[in-house]
Amino acid sequence: MEGYCAATESLGQVNDNIQIVQTTLEETKVQAAEQRDKESRRNNIIIYSVPESDEARAENRNKEDVDFCMLLFNNVLHTGMAEDDITNVFRLGKRNSDTRRPLMVQLASYTFKNLIMENLYRWKHAEEKFKRVVIAHDMTKIERTECKRVVGS
DSSP states (O other), X not given: OHHHHHHHHHHHHHHHHXXXXXXXXXXXXXXXXXXXXXXXXXXXXXXXSOXXXXXXXXXXXXXXXXXXXXXXXXXXXXXXXXXXXXXXXXXXXXXXXXXXXXXXXXESOHHHHHHHHHTGGGGGGOOHHHHTOEEEEOOOHHHHHHHHHHHHO
């Protein structure tokens, strides 16, 4: 009977160890996914309060958004960027006449993002149409939650 109890206890310990390993593996998978998400957003910025075009065609509206970004980056922030330095520009969310959707700007490299963020101090001299615009980092859901928690306290 004594050997049976020791074997059962040993199996219990092995089972506990397997549970710990599985939990650690799941946590590692979540952390790896978060890291990949961060890396994919590294070169992105989000611009809020950009006026939306009334153009009927999506490509014309997108062209106006790109033009707005180029004016903002070059005339206000003086970055000297070219259109080729922007990989993609698109609106987030569904089109709605009541609200201005945020503008996602994917830049060709992290250097361009840094250049924009470092020149934000020049905003105080911007013309009126750029005054209400806000530029932010593209954060993951976990980063946004953490940011709200820190700012809210």
